[in-house]
Amino acid sequence: MHSTKDPQRRGLLLAAGDSIEAAGERFRQAAQQGRLHALDDAEFAVPGISPGEAVRWAYENGMVNTLDGRAVYEQLMAAPADDRCPLCGQGVVRTLDHFLPKRMFPALCVDPLNLVPACADCNHVKGEVFPSQAETTLLHPYLDRIDQDSWLEASVAEGDPVRLDFFVSPPPSWERVLIERTRHHFALFQLAEVFAVQANRTVSGIRRLLAKMLEAGGVDAVRAYLSEEAATRLAHRLNGWEGVTYRTLARNDAFCSGAFDPAQAAVQRSGSVADVLPGGPGS
Incomplete structure (x- = not known):
């Protein structure tokens, strides 16, 4: 916070240095204790500077709009692998x-x-809401490293076309508060819908390939392909929607048997080819 060129502003910021350092320490301790929701915002003021001025001088002018500050800004922006938003795992960091x-x-x-x-x-969805309880504290990408465990699952919903429904399926070892925080995070950012859109596009994109595999090698060929794609993607991101999509499809007997093809799915539902042929009972 020392990059401002105005001598008076610089003096105020320097004078507030100890207070700012103490605030950072309180922040870290509360995060480690799972008590971010209990923080008192009155203890995070910058002495002698209004909140608006502190943000404008230090963040907007000091970090975003100066050469040295911008270097730190860009370094933080570049931290996520593949430019993936760590809050949703799907969007591009902007x-x-x-x-x-x-x-x-x-x-x-x-x-x-x-x-x-x-x-x-x-960023838009999150806004500036402060959690009122531990259970509604969002997952912090730097502190809540939950991706060593498998917690994202999906199910195949029957229909035309086939679609996937995503949900949080926490492991037994998780504490209740972490489960509730993950579910709250998942719901706030509407990740079930975000992931389903991408998964359903994936199904549409591979439908023709799967039809050829089914014709040439049967159900086993389709399942083997889906399982291999799942293993490859899950090795990279254990809770990525891509890997979970392929894993869910590989485990679904109806899908591997042709439910990805609307015509074939109709045959499965009716139990008779005649039901879907022109002039048949279903026409």
Whole structure:
């Protein structure tokens, strides 16, 4: 927060240095204890500087619009692998989001732990809401590293076309609060819908390939292909929608037997080819 060129502003920011450092330490301790929701925003003011001025001087002018500050900004933006938004796992990183709202917690407005790269959609959805309880505290990408466990699942919903429904399926070892936080995070960012859109597009894109595999090698060939694609993707991202999609499809007997093809699915549902042929009972 020392990059401003105005001597008076610089003096105020320097004088507030100890207070800002203490605020950062309180932030880290609360995060480790799972008590971010219990923080008092009055303890995160910058002495002698209004919240709006602190944010404008330190973040907007000091970090975003200066050469040295911008280098740090760009470094934080480049942190996620493959430019994936760590809040949704799908969008492209376009912004830096303040995990705790910068207007409420101005002393943390340039704290790296409070700056999370995000896609524009997630930044908009998250807004500046502060959690009222532990269960509604969003997952922090730097602190809540839950992807060592498999927690994302999906099911195949019958219909034309076939679609996938995604949901949180936590392992037995997780504590209740972590389960509730994950479900809250999942619901707030509408990840079931986000992932389903992408998964259903994937199904549409491979339908012709699967039809050829089914004709040439039968159900086993289709299942083997889907299983291999699942293993490849899950090795890269254990809870990525891509891997979960292929795994779910590989486990579904109806899909592997041809439910990906609307005509074939109709045959399966009716139990008779005659039901779907022109002039048959279904015509």
